[in-house]
Amino acid sequence: MIKLYELLKSIDIIDMKNEKNVDVTGIAYNSKNVTPGDIFVCIKGYKTDGHKYIFSAISNGAVAIVVEDFQEGWDIPQIKVSNSRYALAALSDYFYGCPSKKLKMIGITATNGKTTTTFMTNSILEAYGIETGVIGTVSIKIGNNIIPSQLTTPESLDLHRYLHSMNKEGISHVAMEVSSSALELSRVGNVEFDIVAFNNISREHIDLHGSFENYFDSKASLIRNASEKQWAILNLDCPYSASLVNQTKAKTLTFGIENNTGDLWCRDIDLSTGRAKFIVEVRKEFKVDDIVYKPTMFDIELSTPGYHSVYNAMVAIMAGLLCGVPIPVIQKGINQFKGVERRFEIIFEDEFKIIDDHFANPGNINITLETLQKMKYNNLKLVYAIRGNRGPIVNKENAQMIAKWAPKLDMNEIIVTLSKSHVTEKDRVQDEELIAFQRVMSEQGIKVHLYEELSDAIEYALSGIGNDDVLMLAGCQGMDYGAKIALEILSRLKPYIDTKVLFRPLEKRVAGME
Numbered sequence: 388m389i390k391l392y393e394l395l396k397s398i399d400i401i402d403m404k405n406e407k408n409v410d411v412t413g414i415a416y417n418s419k420n421v422t423p424g425d426i427f428v429c430i431k432g433y434k435t436d437g438h439k440y441i442f443s444a445i446s447n448g449a450v451a452i453v454v455e456d457f458q459e460g461w462d463i464p465q466i467k468v469s470n471s472r473y474a475l476a477a478l479s480d481y482f483y484g485c486p487s488k489k490l491k492m493i494g495i496t497a498t499n500g501k502t503t504t505t506f507m508t509n510s511i512l513e514a515y516g517i518e519t520g521v522i523g524t525v526s527i528k529i530g531n532n533i534i535p536s537q538l539t540t541p542e543s544l545d546l547h548r549y550l551h552s553m554n555k556e557g558i559s560h561v562a563m564e565v566s567s568s569a570l571e572l573s574r575v576g577n578v579e580f581d582i583v584a585f586n587n588i589s590r591e592h593i594d595l596h597g598s599f600e601n602y603f604d605s606k607a608s609l610i611r612n613a614s615e616k617q618w619a620i621l622n623l624d625c626p627y628s629a630s631l632v633n634q635t636k637a638k639t640l641t642f643g644i645e646n647n648t649g650d651l652w653c654r655d656i657d658l659s660t661g662r663a664k665f666i667v668e669v670r671k672e673f674k675v676d677d678i679v680y681k682p683t684m685f686d687i688e689l690s691t692p693g694y695h696s697v698y699n700a701m702v703a704i705m706a707g708l709l710c711g712v713p714i715p716v717i718q719k720g721i722n723q724f725k726g727v728e729r730r731f732e733i734i735f736e737d738e739f740k741i742i743d744d745h746f747a748n749p750g751n752i753n754i755t756l757e758t759l760q761k762m763k764y765n766n767l768k769l770v771y772a773i774r775g776n777r778g779p780i781v782n783k784e785n786a787q788m789i790a791k792w793a794p795k796l797d798m799n800e801i802i803v804t805l806s807k808s809h810v811t812e813k814d815r816v817q818d819e820e821l822i823a824f825q826r827v828m829s830e831q832g833i834k835v836h837l838y839e840e841l842s843d844a845i846e847y848a849l850s851g852i853g854n855d856d857v858l859m860l861a862g863c864q865g866m867d868y869g870a871k872i873a874l875e876i877l878s879r880l881k882p883y884i885d886t887k888v889l890f891r892p893l894e895k896r897v898a899g900m901e
């Protein structure tokens with residue numbers, strides 16, 4: 388509990404109405420979540436306006452309200468501010484005892500790979516015996532406690548509350564995904580980062596930001612607003628990330644694969660096995676607190692494939708160095724990271740491989756198929772589940788991306804399923820979408836094998852699989868659905884193809900961790 392006037396020291400107030408120094412027991416930004424004693428912060432949102440729900444908030448026991456415009460008809464204290472989202476972040480931070488100040492905060496932004504990078508960073512820190520927290524798309528990890536996530540980056544109130552719980556659990560380091568939406572909507576307001584990273588940017592989320600320039604500006608604010616106390620990790624191969632080198636007060640640590648003029652250079656990359664290997668060369672001396680990193684070289688072997696993994700790993704490795712983790716521990720820790728669920732996840736590996744990928748959008752499909760192309764294998768069997776809820780435009784763009792890669796992958800047939808028995812009404816693929824998909828494939832000379840049921844499609848693929856082939860489960864989502872079916876069919880066919888599950892039994896799979 389805190390006195391209202393004490394709590395209000397954390398924000399800039401324009402004016403107050405019905406002044407009274409009430410006791411405040413909590414904060415809420417949704418009237419439905421108000422409990423007696425809370426201060427309710429009214430946010431003008433995209434869909435509705437929190438000022439409309441004051442009655443509901445007071446009925447639930449709100450003792451004060453934060454507003455952008457004074458409201459008539461209420462006798463509890465009203466605090467007028469210029470921006471409620473800023474106020475929510477500042478109030479939450481203060482209420483929970485400024486938790487981020489007591490933690491080593493690592494904030495990672497990128498269009499692709501935020502989740503993987505945070506879990507890779509976590510793996511490095513854990514290998515050094517550090518108590519860690521992770522905040523991101525898949526889950527919130529507070530020590531051994533895993534909470535499913537609602538958003539990539541939580542609303543500021545929830546974020547500061549999670550950080551407070553981490554303080555209480557004795558956690559010292561937090562690897563956190565920072566989305567552009569979160570930066571735009573002040574969800575990371577008042578979070579004191581120690582290390583921030585900008586890895587890549589491509590066209591996405593333009594709907595929210597209005598233009599690519601606005602999207603970049605939101606992401607860039609993580610770096611541009613960093614202070615001289617912070618470290619910024621920047622990727623010189625991404626022109627947008629590189630452009631921020633001179634736009635921040637933070638100490639910068641730069642890297643590249645193509646560009647070797649940065650502090651670290653990543654070279655001799657081998658992607659042929661599905662487990663990326665490379666050499667990291669520290670090219671310039673740098674000092675972190677008492678540790679001096681002299682120019683040196685070390686090998687890295689990941690358990691994950693592809694160039695994108697290498698970029699993600701570089702950010703995680705550099706975060707590890709900036710946290711003082713010794714190089715041999717970094718090598719071990721990053722190798723222990725087995726990948727994030729359904730992000731090019733190898734669910735079976737023996738005479739052939741089964742890989743599960745969410746195949747969500749053209750950008751992700753591009754990376755996935757490029758990764759596949761870099762691997763050595765015999766034949767590719769692609770089982771692609773078309774889903775209606777992606778919308779006809781995305782479905783068409785996905786088809787075009789598959790068609791673009793088909794010749795490079797020697798792929799002249801595709802196994803397609805609509806998974807009719809597992810979808811809700813909104814997920815149903817419209818006939819026109821399927822026709823559009825088939826047209827794109829036939830223009831490329833790709834034969835489409837269409838199955839109504841995913842299990843039939845997978846069985847067809849597995850019955851013809853040979854040594855060193857790859858079965859790619861593309862977009863076969865939902866409760867381990869495609870992966871589970873594939874492994875069940877495999878165990879049924881086992882006596883005939885004599886294989887065993889080596890890589891990771893399904894029941895052991897936990898998001899981002901082994």
Ligand SMILES: CC(=O)N[C@H]1[C@@H](OP(=O)(O)OP(=O)(O)OC[C@H]2O[C@@H](n3ccc(=O)[nH]c3=O)[C@H](O)[C@@H]2O)O[C@H](CO)[C@@H](O)[C@@H]1O[C@H](C)C(=O)N[C@@H](C)C(=O)N[C@H](CCC(=O)O)C(=O)O
Binds near residue numbers: 537
């Ligand atoms: C576009 C966006 O980010 N919207 C977020 C925003 O919603 P909004 O502004 O539309 O809020 P609103 O529904 O208009 O409501 C306004 C206010 O009235 C309140 N309200 C509403 C109804 C009611 O009965 N009582 C009440 O008090 C709401 O709690 C809110 O405070 O503020 C809400 C409260 O914090 C968020 O839940 C919501 O995230 C939505 C669910 C969402 O899907 N966001 C996605 C786009 C997102 O943020 N994604 C990124 C990842 C993508 C990336 O990489 O950028 C993420 O970080 O997860």
